[in-house]
Amino acid sequence: MMKKSLFLSTLLVATTAFAPCIARAADDGGALRFVLVPKVVHPWFDKVNNGAQAAAQMLSKATGRAITVEYRAPQTADVSAQNDIIERAVATHPNGILLDPLDEKGNRSTMEEAVGEGVGLTVFDSPPPKDMDVTGVGADFCEQGTIAAERLVQLIGKKGEVAIMMGVPTAPNHAMRAECEKKVFAKYPDIKVVATGIDNDSIETAQKQASAIIQAHPNLSGWVACDAAGPVGVGQAIRESGQTGKIKEVGLDNLNDMIQLIKDGVAESSASSRPEMQGYWAVVAAWQKAASQKTPKYIDTGIDVLTKQSL
Structure with missing residues (x-):
């Protein structure tokens, strides 16, 4: 018992002595x-x-x-x-x-x-x-992705080809949104996910990938995203392709550029996580x-x- 008490006392002194001075209580x-x-x-x-x-x-x-x-x-x-x-x-x-x-x-x-x-x-x-x-x-990131996907489903009449901009796939919140968006689309037999982009939270990358996907899929009906940069780049690609109104978009979050896309009618709405x-x-x-x-x-x-x- 004496050895144990001595050990604990020594440990306490050592711990106190080496505690960072900057991180004050x-x-x-x-x-x-x-x-x-x-x-x-x-x-x-x-x-x-x-x-x-x-x-x-x-x-x-x-x-x-x-x-x-x-x-x-x-x-x-x-x-x-x-x-x-x-x-x-x-x-x-x-x-x-x-x-x-x-x-x-x-x-x-x-x-x-x-x-x-x-x-x-x-x-x-x-x-x-x-x-x-x-x-x-x-x-609730799953709820956020679900809201966006369900809004898009209604916009395109529950049928058509859709694409998802994945954001940073390893990021827990981005991955959760993507998974829940896919679950929504899987409930509707006439909806098909034909492409997924990875923008790594870059608007420029999202725009380039969205443009390529739009060209590769002329029957594309709509887009959702998993990050804040993705829907801005997607909206820019929709506008540049001359398909505003034809390709529907539901975005994420409240970047000023996202809000402007809604005002301009390029995106129908956005689910923002504040x-x-x-x-x-x-x-x-x-x-x-x-x-x-x-x-x-x-x-x-x-x-x-x-x-x-x-x-």
Whole structure:
């Protein structure tokens, strides 16, 4: 018993001595710093960052302590680049990291590294890893994909050829939307999915792939997407092909370009997962975690269906 007590005491002293000085306890009145790591440089994530900064300002005013959010985005949707940013962030010992994972398996080691170093981890725009004590913030992505696919089905009269822009296939939320969209289309015997594109969250890539698919499938009736960039590129391709009104589109999210496509009649509608709200509540969850409070497994920010009428 004496040996055990001595060992535990020594372990406690060692653990305390090597605890990161920068990552202060949340109840000591010091400044709190969070790092926001999205999938890629992208206007959708600018909206997320706007919500995160608003939450930081609100919490700073409410608590009387400085709370900041640093925004660090990979230039391309590359898992290695994102992992490098996460590792660099962990090395600075922030109070929390807010992450939109590109690939749950590919990001796994760096997520575990953050948790192992005592850095609170919150994911947004993604379901949380099932076996990690991590809060996720976002919409019901299956419901979002289902809404888009069902709207398209009605638009094309429950028959015809359709295509799906997949986004980043390894991203949990993109994959979930695609799976649920395919399930919707499978319920209708007169609807056939004839093509899938992969845009890796790039509007330019989506436009190029959509143009090629439209040329290859002259009887194409409609499009859905799995990310925010995809439907913008698809809409541009529909407009450039001169098939506005003939090829129907239901988009995702609330980028300004997506809203303009709806106003112009290129897209009928868009199912938006409220990016500003995701950023806001991700910071609130991270702040609670930094205060050693239990946080929900998932915070559902809901879905807006954007149409000409609702705009």
